[in-house]
Amino acid sequence: MASKQLISTIDGELCWREGELAIAKLHLHKSLIDRMAFAYSYRCIVMLTYAHYEAFSKRIIAQAMQDIFTSGIRWSECCDSIIVNLFANRLRQNLSSLSNKELSACAIKSLCLVDDLPPPDASMILDCGNLNNQNFDWALGCVGVDPTKFSYARRDIGRIVALRHDCAHGEQLTFDTTKSNADLAADIFQLQSSIILLMHALAVEIIDLFERSGYKRVP
Numbered sequence: 001m002a003s004k005q006l007i008s009t010i011d012g013e014l015c016w017r018e019g020e021l022a023i024a025k026l027h028l029h030k031s032l033i034d035r036m037a038f039a040y041s042y043r044c045i046v047m048l049t050y051a052h053y054e055a056f057s058k059r060i061i062a063q064a065m066q067d068i069f070t071s072g073i074r075w076s077e078c079c080d081s082i083i084v085n086l087f088a089n090r091l092r093q094n095l096s097s098l099s100n101k102e103l104s105a106c107a108i109k110s111l112c113l114v115d116d117l118p119p120p121d122a123s124m125i126l127d128c129g130n131l132n133n134q135n136f137d138w139a140l141g142c143v144g145v146d147p148t149k150f151s152y153a154r155r156d157i158g159r160i161v162a163l164r165h166d167c168a169h170g171e172q173l174t175f176d177t178t179k180s181n182a183d184l185a186a187d188i189f190q191l192q193s194s195i196i197l198l199m200h201a202l203a204v205e206i207i208d209l210f211e212r213s214g215y216k217r218v219p
Helices: 004-030 035-069 080-096 100-109 133-141 147-168 181-211
Strands: none
Touching: 004 035, 004 181, 035 133, 035 147, 035 181, 080 133, 133 147, 147 181
């Protein structure tokens, strides 16, 4: 079952983030008749949409990871993606540093070496960099969520990441000259709506993960 902290994190994070995104949408709508104001508001809505997508996704995945760590489960009982993403590299590093004698002793002592490892810091999710498709898939795997469940969102994620990159690095916005400001606004409003729906879908999937113990290895 999902923890109270996880539910509280999801509810609290969604509430204020959707409020800010609604304000950004309103400002863009109000700037339709002013080309310079429109470009500025467009840049703002792109930056805010990406920022809220990244921060929300990272925070609830990090909280879910923390809940898994405190559930009492043995790492060897976790699904494969959790073991691969969180423990395999550290296990490889630990074993490569052992002498043959130490490795033999370790193998005899422990039936499952991964269970001897301490849990990683959940901040690794928060610090994984821009939440492009690759990092989004990796973060999902860290808590046992199948990334293919969100394959429908890959195009939208790729687009908001690319737009955010140009805006964040001071690139001049280039708009389709065949479209009016209203058309351009409608396009970004649709993208923003898709990203908000993705955030909600992620929240539901994370909650369901605990309801069905989806982070555990199938017997």
